[in-house]
Amino acid sequence: MSEAATETGVPDVGANNLLDARERARLAARRRRGAVFRWLTLVPVLLAIALITTLFADIAIGSISWQVIEANNSGQDFAWSEGFRPLGTWQRVVGLELVAQGMSEADIDAFFGDSETVRKFRARNRVELMWSVNGRPLRWLVTSSRDDGVDDLGLFEGWRQRSELLASLEADQLLVLNPWFDVAFLGKNASRTPVMSGLMSALLGSLWVIVLVIVISLPIGVGTAIYLEEYAPDNTVTRFLELNLRNLAGVPSIVYGILGLAVFVRLMNLGPVILAAAMTLSLLILPVVVIASREAIRAVPDSLRQASYGLGATRWQTIGRVVLPNAVGGIVTGIILSVARAIGETAPLLLVGAAAFVPRLPESPLSPYTVIPIQIFSWISENDVEFPHVASAGILVLLVVLLVLYSVAFYVRRRFERTW
Amino acid sequence: MTGSERQRIRAAGLARGAGRNRRETWIGVALFVCASISVLTTVAVIAVLASETVAFFGDPAVTFREFFTSREWTPLFAESQRHFGIAPLVSGTLMVTFIALVVGLPLGLGSAIFLSEFAGSGTRRRIVPVLEVLAGIPTVVLGYFALLFVTPLLQPLIPGLRLFNPLSAGIVMGFMILPTVSSISIDSMQAVPRSLREAAYGLGATKFEVVTKVVVPAALSGIMASFILAMSRAIGETMIVTLAAGQRPNLTFDLRETIATMTSFIVQAATGDQPAGSLASRSLFAVGAALFTMTLILNVISQQVVRRFGEKYE
16 A cells, blocks of 8 residues: 555555556556656757757868878978968978978078069969878978869778778879868968868958948947837837837848848949948848847846936936946847857848959958858859868858857856846 | 126036937937837838839739749749749748758757756756757858758668758758747746646646646747747748759759759849849849748737737736
């Protein structure tokens, strides 16, 4: 009797043993169903975590590949530390290469003095960071450029075939492990050749766009939030404003692209420039900025406002010196999260004319531009076995940028967190 | 202090007060202008879409009848081969959305139930941000993953699966909408008052029965709203379908075929350098108008669901 009670957790009334047994079996079945259900609901959580892990792993693995390269130049490689200087990296490596080819100091000085010679050398040769399989890891390599006939293998596939590949190497060939995401990747401009491609113009483009987005959306967004929280009377106009903001938040981002294309690019005749992109993205993130700022402003307790009014301050003085300083944490967090979204946006910028290939670095808000996600999109779309590796490297950069932004947002929220 | 001095000081104070009042008024006006920019945005979106769509249908080559009944969508082709039936784009969009919902809704609701009802608050605080990562990953990255990881993974399992197909795009999109479903559902399940649960326990219900017969039904309005919002997200999503589902309008319901969606057509038309005012360019706006209308209706429905059927406790 007492055993049954502990087993089912139901107080044992001990009236009818037969009924009790049947009831107990039913209760056990109900319990079992509950346990199964509990485990079933855990599955989606695990699946989601597995997908995130797989995604990151796939991108990291995709950014490294085994390659058989022609080294019919001198094919010299140099230990990483020798060539690595924050500035002038490739000059240093090229200098070492020229020494290895038997040039004297004077010849080398003359070589670097003549920009045309340098240009020709760079057009014909590549200087890049690689894991040299034969020598010590991570080395600079100077090879003659190669546009076709490169064997390119994924990380695992290449590892499996490593011994065969090494055995089948011809005299002037090298097997290298190419990390596509390296220091040089950030410094190189876009190119039609995978190994020459870099993220420089896209990085600068993203930076320009983001700075302008903040400049445009911060005052408008915070202004709207202040109006709705502190000024707006409770009337139809205000309710319409709120309804409108809620609906704007649900408009697909590509529709903002259509708006930007029609209004900024065509009607205002800006053309496909940074300013048009920044204005489009500002409108896109505006609802989120407003909603976040409103929450932050609303969290400031009314007693602070009343105290300020009691001292004779006007409404604006109260907002500027009491409300905003106390809401700054929430506002900044909201802005950072919105900016993180804007950095990853691709679709609207395809419409307002971010170019896949920008030969010159952007110089002003009226320059043609590309941004990191657009560059990634165009690399994925390229029909070439090597470009997916470049895309992976670009994605790594984008994810690192986002990670930094999210961490900063997290820190700001912690730092300014207040309970009243 | 003489009387005249006192007067001067009072006058200066009054002038300052008047200046302050003027400034206050101007600031109020400036803030209202900020607030009205969002309304201007809506007006501009509707004006742009409407005017270009009217121009699109005003073209003698296009008829309403063809738009809704033709089975082909080829506005970027040469003049003699052009057809303007939106059906293939809508079928493509619906197919991808359907797969995304089949994947995303059960996963989202399941994880919401686990996190809200079975996991402790500590676990919830740790896991929810991890799920939010899925919504924070740029969609171009998810498109890359669908095209270069999921499709090659599925190809040996599903014979006849094209390189570009709605299946892998839809699966990845399902994971993208998972946090939308789960976070709203968690919020509405957390809002179900303790007294309801306690009452059910008091009647002898097991945890499972409390969750499925009390908490989920009580939170149903929020859960439905999250489903509709997720659907609207899936319809409007662009980069995953552009990269992984293809750009060939195709009236089919075969999950292995290359298709185009409304959003991927917009990208295709916009990146192809169609001159402004051409019929091809206007077709982009017409599709955009259809997309905008669909997502707007869904968003409004989702808000109405919350307002109408949302139970207010306390």
